[in-house]
Amino acid sequence: MKVSKICCIGAGYVGGPTCSVIAHKCPDIQVTVVDLSEQRVKEWNSDRLPIYEPGLAEIVVGSRGKNLHFSTDIASAIRGADIIFISVNTPTKTYGHGKNKAADLKFVEAAARNIAETVETGFKIVVEKSTVPVKAAESIATILKAIKRPGVTYQVLSNPEFLAEGSAISDLLSPDRILIGGEKSEDGARAMETLASVYGHWVDREKILTVSSWSSELSKLAANAFLAQRISSINSFSAICERTGADVNEVAKAVGTDSRIGPKFLQASIGFGGSCFQKDILNLVYICEELNLDEVAAYWKNVVDINDYQKQRFTKKIVDTLFNTIAGKKICILGFAFKKDTGDTRESAAIYVAKQLLDEGAKLSIYDPKVTREQIFMDLEHPFISGDDPARVAKLVTVDTDPYAAAEGSHALVVCTEWDEFRGYDYPRIYSSMEKPAFVFDGRRILDHDAMMKIGFHVETIGKKLYNGAPQNGYHTQPSESF
Numbered sequence: 001m002k003v004s005k006i007c008c009i010g011a012g013y014v015g016g017p018t019c020s021v022i023a024h025k026c027p028d029i030q031v032t033v034v035d036l037s038e039q040r041v042k043e044w045n046s047d048r049l050p051i052y053e054p055g056l057a058e059i060v061v062g063s064r065g066k067n068l069h070f071s072t073d074i075a076s077a078i079r080g081a082d083i084i085f086i087s088v089n090t091p092t093k094t095y096g097h098g099k100n101k102a103a104d105l106k107f108v109e110a111a112a113r114n115i116a117e118t119v120e121t122g123f124k125i126v127v128e129k130s131t132v133p134v135k136a137a138e139s140i141a142t143i144l145k146a147i148k149r150p151g152v153t154y155q156v157l158s159n160p161e162f163l164a165e166g167s168a169i170s171d172l173l174s175p176d177r178i179l180i181g182g183e184k185s186e187d188g189a190r191a192m193e194t195l196a197s198v199y200g201h202w203v204d205r206e207k208i209l210t211v212s213s214w215s216s217e218l219s220k221l222a223a224n225a226f227l228a229q230r231i232s233s234i235n236s237f238s239a240i241c242e243r244t245g246a247d248v249n250e251v252a253k254a255v256g257t258d259s260r261i262g263p264k265f266l267q268a269s270i271g272f273g274g275s276c277f278q279k280d281i282l283n284l285v286y287i288c289e290e291l292n293l294d295e296v297a298a299y300w301k302n303v304v305d306i307n308d309y310q311k312q313r314f315t316k317k318i319v320d321t322l323f324n325t326i327a328g329k330k331i332c333i334l335g336f337a338f339k340k341d342t343g344d345t346r347e348s349a350a351i352y353v354a355k356q357l358l359d360e361g362a363k364l365s366i367y368d369p370k371v372t373r374e375q376i377f378m379d380l381e382h383p384f385i386s387g388d389d390p391a392r393v394a395k396l397v398t399v400d401t402d403p404y405a406a407a408e409g410s411h412a413l414v415v416c417t418e419w420d421e422f423r424g425y426d427y428p429r430i431y432s433s434m435e436k437p438a439f440v441f442d443g444r445r446i447l448d449h450d451a452m453m454k455i456g457f458h459v460e461t462i463g464k465k466l467y468n469g470a471p472q473n474g475y476h477t478q479p480s481e482s483f
């Protein structure tokens, strides 16, 4: 089957970049990305895209208006398409059975119903791009079959997305693999081949894996669980390092040079954030519990628990080090996004840190190169995220567009995101503008700690005990906790 039109339902972090790259690589295909949100679609059609991703703007501008379109006319896009991607959000349920664990599939179901009610004739391939529990493709197929008009036929495929924010465009241009899951039948195989032909415009065939829908859906959850588990593993070692005098970066390097383990995703941090790791692992935990696999559920739940522990440990260190009293003290938070090179703050560890410091009565000045003031206030006031009283947030929080202004008069700098620009600041200037003693809490291990201590800062970080103060006999004093 020749593909001439693709529709993508959901113009978010996945739908927007993925379809922009498809349009960029497949000039023979018309790609329309639709969304319920008029505001989001308006931004995709403007000079200020709704999301920041390195390289995205160039790709969008190159294809927009030619074979890439953003629209709120969902019905027309669905009707005209050969392939319909469902790229809507699948957040953690906040109500009912499975609350705080299961994935909320209401947006996926609404999209499936919309497709079934809209398509009038012909054959359509519906592609589940959103991350979903195992067997969701089956549910989508059941809905489509139950509502479809006479003469309409569907094949439902699973095609999970593995892009990471901040590197979405390079991930999409050079993916490690494309995973396509489908029905084990001739029609299923044909549909998988059709979708593979789209990716085949720029991805080598041997990188396109075709499997059953169930394996495909479960592999996506497994991939995120494995990645997050590595971070929790190294973060658990960071706690041991801080007590023993070992350095977690040295441990990560020693461990990661074993070719069976590999060096990636071993960067100790303040804890992982982002819209998916926690949500997908909690969903996995829920699935295991529903399958009566309690030991397996407990194993994966620990990955999230260690992540919570890491965020809490870091925040406690700030309060303890600042003499157990931060009420009324100005603290400067550098970075609010969940990682560098994105403006996304979903589940950002910075929100947790900020909230805990606010609970202790600190005054916060927050600087992030890509996160807007509105977003920061929304996160700190949102009832399901931080839930702080808006009047209190307004009184205690300022958002600065200049890092030097944010640091001025503060007792401590707290690095929550690993933005490259944080490495290059004029720290002697910052030090002289701060209250003394001036503290730095480097939650990302990106600063030159020796240089900072030479300037006069008291520095604390993750996974390494730093010996602030003058060295004795050429050596730093040993930590009291050391063996």
Ligand code: NAD
Pocket (backbone or CB within 6 Å): 009, 010, 011, 012, 013, 014, 015, 034, 035, 036, 037, 040, 074, 087, 088, 089, 090, 107, 108, 110, 111, 114, 129, 130, 131, 132, 161, 162, 163, 164, 165, 275, 276
């Ligand atoms: P998002 O919230 O940024 O975007 C989802 C969009 O879908 C929103 O703009 C929303 O308005 C729209 N939408 C919801 N229901 C709709 C409907 N019925 N009709 C039309 N539009 C509708 O979400 P995202 O970050 O793009 O994630 C989408 C899915 O992809 C999730 O399942 C997520 O787990 C998965 N995923 C995300 C990433 C990532 O980096 N963000 C990576 C891989 C996979």
Ligand code: UGA
Pocket (backbone or CB within 6 Å): 131, 161, 162, 163, 164, 165, 166, 224, 227, 231, 264, 265, 266, 267, 268, 269, 270, 271, 272, 273, 274, 275, 276, 277, 338, 339, 340
């Ligand atoms: C992650 C996966 O990497 C993608 O493959 C997946 O498609 C995506 O989730 C998803 O399903 O949404 P993303 O969350 O965008 O991508 O970003 P990551 O680079 O994985 O970082 C996640 C969090 O872990 C960030 O807070 C990051 O700072 C942290 N991290 C990452 C560490 O603390 N240490 C590391 O070594 C790596």
